[in-house]
Amino acid sequence: MTTASRIKLAIAPIAWTNDDMPELGKENSFEQCISEMALAGFTGTEIGNKYPKDPDVLRPYLTLRHLEVASAWFSAFLTTQPFEETAGAFIKHRDFLHAMGAKVIVVSEQGHSIQGQDLPVFTKKPVFTEEEWQRLTEGLEKLGDLAAEKGMAIVYHHHMGTGVQTTAEIDRLMAETHPDKVSLLFDTGHLVFSGEDPLAIYQAHQKRIKHIHFKDIREDVAKEVVAEADSFLTGVRKGVFTVPGDGMIDFKPICEAIDASQYEGWVVVEAEQDPALANPLEYAIKARNYIKGTWAI
Ligand SMILES: O=C1C[C@@H](O)[C@H](O)[C@@H](O)C1=O
Numbered sequence: 001m002t003t004a005s006r007i008k009l010a011i012a013p014i015a016w017t018n019d020d021m022p023e024l025g026k027e028n029s030f031e032q033c034i035s036e037m038a039l040a041g042f043t044g045t046e047i048g049n050k051y052p053k054d055p056d057v058l059r060p061y062l063t064l065r066h067l068e069v070a071s072a073w074f075s076a077f078l079t080t081q082p083f084e085e086t087a088g089a090f091i092k093h094r095d096f097l098h099a100m101g102a103k104v105i106v107v108s109e110q111g112h113s114i115q116g117q118d119l120p121v122f123t124k125k126p127v128f129t130e131e132e133w134q135r136l137t138e139g140l141e142k143l144g145d146l147a148a149e150k151g152m153a154i155v156y157h158h159h160m161g162t163g164v165q166t167t168a169e170i171d172r173l174m175a176e177t178h179p180d181k182v183s184l185l186f187d188t189g190h191l192v193f194s195g196e197d198p199l200a201i202y203q204a205h206q207k208r209i210k211h212i213h214f215k216d217i218r219e220d221v222a223k224e225v226v227a228e229a230d231s232f233l234t235g236v237r238k239g240v241f242t243v244p245g246d247g248m249i250d251f252k253p254i255c256e257a258i259d260a261s262q263y264e265g266w267v268v269v270e271a272e273q274d275p276a277l278a279n280p281l282e283y284a285i286k287a288r289n290y291i292k293g294t295w296a297i
């Protein structure tokens with residue numbers, strides 16, 4: 001199989017309207033966002049806060065633009081709330097994604113997360129206790145069972161400012177969950193921002209990786225976030241993330257590793273930055289051109 005027949009390219013709406021900071025891009029409409037995704041040459045999208053919540057309303061908007069739903073983010077609170085609360089919200093999210101034809105569900109543990117708080121992201125990230133690790137791994141396996149009821153899989157999103165951010169934390173999560181129940185999302189931007197080696201992580205966990213986010217890092221801004229003890233969201237506002245090809249990450253060896261693993265699924269360009277400073281259509285085209293030039297897709 002060729003790269004182009006194994007991999008589909010999507011883009012996340014977070015560059016147009018930011019769910020973590022809805023004031024960023026509030027002027028950008030839903031239809032502008034999805035039209036510009038299609039115009040830039042993408043065939044998939046994730047879900048943003050301006051998207052219609054009813055699958056029957058959303059579907060025709062996307063079909064008109066030849067866009068599919070790749071997946072969407074789900075915040076779990078397995079370490080801080082009774083399982084039933086996360087499960088109830090998860091089932092609604094799963095059923096929405098299933099109705100939209102998605103195969104994977106992005107899950108991130110937000111119990112104790114500081115990603116939305118005004119705290120230094122490098123020094124105040126949570127570290128789970130043994131009991132929290134157990135609640136997390138058992139809860140994720142149960143979410144994996146719920147996903148499997150619909151023929152879907154959960155893909156865990158390691159993330160800055162959370163209890164699963166570093167290489168050791170990702171390794172532990174993978175070691176302590178069953179491969180048939182919990183898969184992994186590989187996000188280049190979060191790994192490099194955290195100081196991890198994305199290629200090594202890809203190679204270590206390639207059999208578990210079922211969803212990919214491509215974002216690049218502006219190295220000078222990443223250094224400033226450390227030096228000034230900035231929060232995650234301050235880093236985003238300052239422009240730590242950008243599209244592939246516009247930052248410090250060498251995507252060529254990563255694309256080669258993805259090819260070598262015969263990965264089948266979505267690669268989602270996800271580069272949240274202030275749309276008033278980085279025009280979303282311009283950056284979407286920049287990302288599409290860079291990927292075309294680096295990879296045979
Ligand atoms: O996948 C993601 C979803 C966002 O809401 C998040 O904060 C971002 O950084 C990300 O990687």
Ligand SMILES: [Co+2]
Pocket residue numbers: 157187213270
């Ligand atoms: Co991501």
